[in-house]
Amino acid sequence: MATVDRWLLPDGIEEVLPPEAARIEVARRQVLDLFQRWGYEFVVTPHIEYLESLLTGAGQDLDLRTFKVVDPLSGRQMGFRADITPQVARIDAHTLRREGPSRLCYAGSVLHAQPRALTTSRSPIQLGAELYGDASPASDVEVISLLVNTLELAAVPDVHMDLGHVGIYRGLARAAKLSGAVEQQLFDALQRKAMDEIAALTEGLPAQLSKMLRSLAELCGGREVLDLAQACLVEAPDDVHAALDELLAIADALSLRYPELPLYFDLGELRGYHYHTGVVFAAFVPGEGSAIAQGGRYDDIGADFGRARPATGFSTDLKTLVTLGQMQLDEVEPGIWAPDNHDVYLWQAVQKLRQQGARVIQALPEQTMADALEAGCGSQLQLLDGRWQVVPLAS
Numbered sequence: 001m002a003t004v005d006r007w008l009l010p011d012g013i014e015e016v017l018p019p020e021a022a023r024i025e026v027a028r029r030q031v032l033d034l035f036q037r038w039g040y041e042f043v044v045t046p047h048i049e050y051l052e053s054l055l056t057g058a059g060q061d062l063d064l065r066t067f068k069v070v071d072p073l074s075g076r077q078m079g080f081r082a083d084i085t086p087q088v089a090r091i092d093a094h095t096l097r098r099e100g101p102s103r104l105c106y107a108g109s110v111l112h113a114q115p116r117a118l119t120t121s122r123s124p125i126q127l128g129a130e131l132y133g134d135a136s137p138a139s140d141v142e143v144i145s146l147l148v149n150t151l152e153l154a155a156v157p158d159v160h161m162d163l164g165h166v167g168i169y170r171g172l173a174r175a176a177k178l179s180g181a182v183e184q185q186l187f188d189a190l191q192r193k194a195m196d197e198i199a200a201l202t203e204g205l206p207a208q209l210s211k212m213l214r215s216l217a218e219l220c221g222g223r224e225v226l227d228l229a230q231a232c233l234v235e236a237p238d239d240v241h242a243a244l245d246e247l248l249a250i251a252d253a254l255s256l257r258y259p260e261l262p263l264y265f266d267l268g269e270l271r272g273y274h275y276h277t278g279v280v281f282a283a284f285v286p287g288e289g290s291a292i293a294q295g296g297r298y299d300d301i302g303a304d305f306g307r308a309r310p311a312t313g314f315s316t317d318l319k320t321l322v323t324l325g326q327m328q329l330d331e332v333e334p335g336i337w338a339p340d341n342h343d344v345y346l347w348q349a350v351q352k353l354r355q356q357g358a359r360v361i362q363a364l365p366e367q368t369m370a371d372a373l374e375a376g377c378g379s380q381l382q383l384l385d386g387r388w389q390v391v392p393l394a395s
Contacts, residue, residue, distance in 0.1 A: 012115050012122030016319070022332060024125065027154065027322050028107050031127060034153055038146055040105040040129050045087035047109075051079045056086055056304040061274075065112045080111045084126050085315060086301065092132040093302025093309055101133035107318060116290065121319065128295075128315030132302075135310035137246050140279045140297060141253045147293055147314045148258055151283060154325035156292065160262035162282045163251060164269045166296075167243030168233070169216060175237045176202075176209045186213065190268040193217045208235050220266040226251060229267055243278070250279055272296055281314070285324060292320050334378030336390055337369075338362040349381060349388040369394060 009015065016024060032042060048069075055063055065082040081087060084106050092102050105128065112122040129146055131139045144161070151159050169190070173183050182201060189197040198217055202210040215232045219225050226248050233240055251263060271280050271294065278297030285292055295314025302309045321327075338350050340363040350360050361375050372380065372393060381388050 010122075012112070012120070014121060014123065019332060020322075024318060024322050027325075027327055028125070028127070028318055030153060030327070031150055031318070031321075032105065032107060034150060035105040035129055035146070038103070038129075038142075038149075040103040040146075043088060043091055043104050043106055045081065045084055045091070045106065045108065047111075048078050048080050049087070051077045053090055053305070054079045054081060054086060056090070056301070062086075065114050065116075067111055067113045081108075082110050082112050083315075084108060084110060084128065085130065085298075085313065088128075088130050088313075089132075089298075089301045089309075089311060090305050092130070092311075093305040093307040097307065098133070101131065101139075103129070103131050105129040120290070121317070124317035125319050126315050127318045127321070128313060130311060130313030132309045132311045135299065137249045137253075137279075139310070139312050140246075140250050141257075143295060143312050143314055144250070144254060144281055145257060147281075147283065147295065147316075148254075148261060150316070151293065151321075151325075154321040154327045156285060156321060156325045158285050159283050159292075160264055160285075161254070162264045162266060162269065162284060162291075163247065164266050164271070164280050165243045165247045165278060166270055166272070166276050166280060167246075167278055168229075168236075168240050168267050169213075169270055171237050171240035171243060172209065172213050172216075174239075176205050176213065187270060190217055190270065193268065212236055216268040218268075220268065221264070223251065223255070223263065223265070225265045225267070247279060272298075278312070283316075288324070292316060292324060332376065333359060335359040335361050335372075335376050337372035337375070337377040337380040337393060339381065340365055340367065343383075343388075346381065346383075346388050353390070 036042070051068060055066065062083055066079040068077055068079050070076070071078045088104050088106055092098070092104060096102060107125065107127045109123060110126045115122050129143060131143055148161070173186070178186065186198065186201045189201060195217060198214050202213045205213070212233055212235070219229050219232065226244070229244055233244065251265070254261065254263060271282060275298055276296040277299045280296035282291035282294040293314055293316035295312070297312040299310045300308040301311055336353060336358055338346060338360055350362060353360050361377060363371070378393055379390050380393050382391050384391070
């Protein structure tokens, strides 16, 4: 390998340099402080663990995005986390084992074997919040509201929220007794809104069920879509009506809390269909081809850990929030340059300034004022009248 090649990073893997790294860290602290004010407790999960628990309930998509290695100690297959959500679900179900609702949050790097899209990073900083132990729409309203407040804190402009409910399609597919293969084909056709394929796949079904399944591809738009859905799905099974009622309740609550937030509904959009069990949502901004944040209800994910618990939550990429947002972050104060001098009184002056919150950089041997400027210093410590004092940096 040529020397220059040693510094290359894999596609989709990037390093974050100053001052952008400082901006990301400040944003991380501010968002986690917001989560804490809402009652969400911070957890830290391992970067790597056994594959069986890492992929529990997460579906094939996560399996394909997970880097896999063999543990040299046990010989078992392990994976680098590609999504923190299943790990937090394990903490709730197996480690904490609380009886009542539990609110947990996290922020950490994840690694994707394959990017979500060609232009996206394979090493995002996943930030999210999860609410366990409550099956009511109130929990979904809470986590969506927390997501909206997170985007407001990050000052991401022109956000609109997409809402759907996988229970509507799932209930119709169950009533139609679709085989697994046909259900998957119809699912794929609905995502592409391929009307001819949808018609062909539903052709042999009872007329009413066929009509309702075909209507899902067209039930997209503003709040009026939900009223239209009630009319189009009037003959649907009870579980479909229950799902639609949940979506209506959540939409009404969000409209009251955030009257300026554009809400878009798409009953044929089944984001995370094999993972989620109820309402699904995603935040979009103009100019971005994919969602900047997403989430939904994923009940019973803890069953494989010995405890099936209702669950809902969301996640986003912290680096994306900082890139798209206009968050007001405190500017880094210019540093204070201290000379290469082992005088104990200089040391005491440096320590006092640091305790007061100042950034003090002490010169190493042979460093010059050019180094002080490169380090972002605007002043220096000089011995004046027998005391070490802060004065403007000499040019």
